[in-house]
Amino acid sequence: MEMRKPAMDLAVAVVALLLCFGVAGVSSDASNHRYKKGDHVPLYVNKVGPFHNPSETYRYFDLPFCTPEHVTEKKEALGEVLNGDRLVDAPYKLDFGTDQKAELLCKKNLSKADVAKFRSAVSKDYYFQMYYDDLPLWGFIGKVDKEGKDLEEYKYFLYQRFHFDVVYNKDRVIEITVHTDPDMLLDVTDDKDIEVEFVYSVNWKETTISFEKRMEKYSQTSSLPHHLEIHWFSIINSCVTVLLLTGFLATILMRVLKNDFVKFENPLDCHLPKQRTVLLVRLGTSLLYIWYAHDEESADDEEETGWKYIHGDVFRFPKYKSLLAACLGSGTQLFTLTIFIFILALVGVFYPYNRGALFTALVIIYALTSGIAGYAATSFYCQLEGTNWVRNLLLTGCLFCGPLFLTFCFLNTVAIIYSATAALPFGTIVVIVLIWTLVTSPLLVLGGIAGKNSKAEFQAPVRTTKYPREIPELPWYRHTVPQMIMAGFLPFSAIYIELYYIFASVWGHRIYTIYSILFIVFIILIIVTAFITVALTYFQLAAEDHEWWWRSFLCGGSTGLFVYGYCWYYYHARSDMSGFMQTSFFFGYMACICYGFFLMLGTVGFRASLLFVRHIYRSIKCE
Template sequence: MGRKKAMVLVAVLVAVFLLCFGIAGVAADASDHRYKAGEPVPLYANKVGPFHNPSETYRYFDLPFCSPEHVKEKSEALGEVLNGDRLVDAPYKLDFRVDLDSKVVCTKKLKSEEVAQFRSAVLKDYYFQMYYDDLPIWGFIGKVDREGKTDENEYKYYLYRHIHFDVLYNGDRVIEINAHTDPNALVDVTKDREIEVEFLYSVKWRETSTPFENRMDKYSQTSSLPHHLEIHWFSIINSCVTVLLLTGFLATILMRVLKNDFVKYAHDEESAEDQEETGWKYIHGDVFRFPKHKSLFAACVGSGTQLFALTIFIFILALVGVFYPYNRGALFTALVVIYALTSGIAGYISTSFYFQLEGTNWVRNLLMTGCLFCGPLFLTFCFLNTVAIIYSATAALPFGTILVILLIWTLVTSPLLVLGGIAGKNSKAEFQAPCRTTKYPREIPPLPWYRGTIPQMAMAGFLPFSAIYIELYYIFASVWGHRIYTIYSILFIVFIILLIVTAFITVALTYFQLAAEDHEWWWRSFLCGGSTGLFIYGYCLYYYYARSDMSGFMQTSFFFGYMACVCYGFFLMLGTIGFRAALLFVRHIYRSIKCE
């Protein structure tokens, strides 16, 4: 049986390492990034959209820019498509080290409805994004003149018609590119009327000493500025203080109480064997009574373990430098592939634990495990993809991409889940309980309201959330904004602290529950451990309405829809951590006393 486990683990590790090298190799058509003077350098137009709505993006030529008769699309990797990238050949030609002064792209007669389309885009702060030799370029397509005007009807709307490109090179390689719009080359699109627009661009090349290997550094500098680093370290210090306070609480209070309990129970055994037991020892015949809905419980533990393994592998890839700035789609590719590869972990853990709980219908348990996280994620995706299709946004996945994901789920995720389930079924592991369970359960005494499940979840989730909430802002600003997050080492430290605090607070609450002679701790420990996910979703509400400028039905749907899936994943993962910590604790204290 150990051989089968080892084979599964080796397969997962090999696949992850292959993924590391594969993702790192995503590049432009010019794979070596070396060019001769006058040689064309690939320039792709990607997308346009409202600056404050990162999910609401559209194809570049959805706006009536100068476009060729046949738009040539660039073939993209899975992660790029999932990221909403739709790269096409741009109308600008920036040959290597060739300066241009005001070259005409095209002269286009805009119809009144096209003018209205541009005006609406300018009003919503539309930006464009391009990639030149894999380097990102941004710029706004126009501006609104509000100076000296209080009535919106008096605003003037202008479209930029001239883009100037500043390109830096070192030897035969492109190092940096910036796009600037000419504030003097404007077209008034305030009124619906037919106008003729001459779109222009210019290019200026300059030499630099920056080496090619460091050309991406400027995109990660904002995360490394002293001010931001100071806040990140403050976040870690805040988290460490939380951990120290919590561990201090456990060391001075909980361990002392446990020591007194052990002494008391040992004295009771020596003085009067027929004396009635009280406290957590009183329920030793019920504490290891298996939970209700054991199939669902085992599925939750299996799925949570898989998500924990997925998170660890993602951190490994991040720490070795795979997710460097603008490595398009690398994170999404890694999430899809590693989730598929780790499904065997979910199958093995869920089924083996289900059999330890004396379950019999392991096939139903395996189906429940496979659908527990994927099911809600699939339903959310179907709804949001439909919304994106209605909006004609690039977030709408093409049929081919959906087919690829279904094939991955069919050919990789499902078989590995089944193989893991079979391995778990054949593991023949038994549940290790230091106390014998009685035939009939004891009645749980009436408890005050604050010992109920929901108040306990609120107490359990607050401390772990307080340890990470500062770092959450930067993560949200990166995922749902235009900031770049690169300090993965700090994020990993915060993640470890989150796990420690979750485990400790769950153990503490489990002890107080057992001391109150409430032996139904299994589900309670899982719910308390996972309650941080609910706090994170509450922070989503605060971030959306107080810290961001996102708006519109599509952006709101995408934000709260996908964040619900992320927070649900955190709930399963941290719930598993909390339950495992509580299980170790309960086994330890009941092994330390004489229960028979």
């Protein structure tokens, strides 16, 4: 669209292939959106469905509305198809600048089956969505009234008349709304053959609002003062969490670790027995160790500095290192994908009711960043002295795509059974398979080869002993699951307020446009995840538990489990979604999103812990 050309140009600079798949949402036949009086401006009908079930949508003419003689489907971009859009040319004639009063669209005899369809749709609060010159408009197809003595009898009415109010500025359409006439209702309560007359009218009004600002009204709801106050409260809450964690971690680094480094400046101290006061006396070229009795102070020192006694085991490579490397590769790719999506959002690509662009960007950028996953996974796997890098590369490629593919197959089958627009056409599935075959897989292999040939060595500041040290018995709260709960709670508490608005946008009809605030919250989430994982890793090492590799990854990614737990709360307490299809779509795709969240944040937690562990063991200079 012309009003978004600067943003689109920058987006193309970030990822050039986006235009190949049509990032720019719905496009009218007039490329420049300029019309003369009397010009035909096409009105496209999109879909209908229950208002509270955003995934359960159907084609507009699946209901027995007035159908044109020739149904012309609009060519759609990849993202629009993934979004469930199915645009067809409507029989309405809304010629530019031309008023129309009570124009008869059609007369139609409704059979009992047609009446039953309309009644079922009205009872489920079906809404319709249309597009006029790229501007969305929507409304309900009918209403339900309660009658009878105790208001226990329901009456179902179908709207027969729609009135379009169109606002224009010179030769361009600025705004359009549709209203229903409450006086022209058709009773569809009983199963009987009836005649319906669909009527529409059009009123044109001139305005001074510029064409470039016509989409602003769709984002006003998310930028209202009380909404902004809630968003900023979320950021303040997150910042307080970051400050507390920063202070907590600074206390560890500045006091505990500093004292530890002072006490162990001599390399020989790393091998001294625990809980003893030692006096070193040099006799010629030998050292005489004089042992003093155990005291409480030395016991306290041991409790604080237990991490130094496992220096020979802390860099012992973990079990299932191929799986860990694959998780880190997939997590790195998803982190890169998220950063690119934020860049596109901040430059204005994902403006309101252009959500098809988001799906297109996700597919294309994920395909283009697969090389990052291959490089990160294989490089780290080779650093861990892995030999079967080909198997590791296959595992990396299937780690996230595999569960996503299986979930898609199940949910697409459900959509086909329901005849919903969420079911992807065969051609779209072929396009996605070709992208995966011709782009994702080759880049994954190239990244893996580059990672294997990088010949980077694992930088361990201390040597690993031949035999592993026995891990002492730890209390229950130091085990993996309690530590994951502790690690996931703080990052989740920093984002949970913003989660509601994201869910209401993705799984509802609220519009989310304040991407700058969302990006700030995301940065805070990354910082909090890194800090809390580092802190828990330190406590684990202080307890002389050297198996920190998987623990740091699981603790970092545990926020994804909290987000999935929030899904259950949102579904049952904050939404009105219902039905098998909507339920399966919500929990199925949210499981994939939270799984990706788990991999991404797990990678952040592990990388932060690895830097921390290398730093502290490099500082004590054990030989």
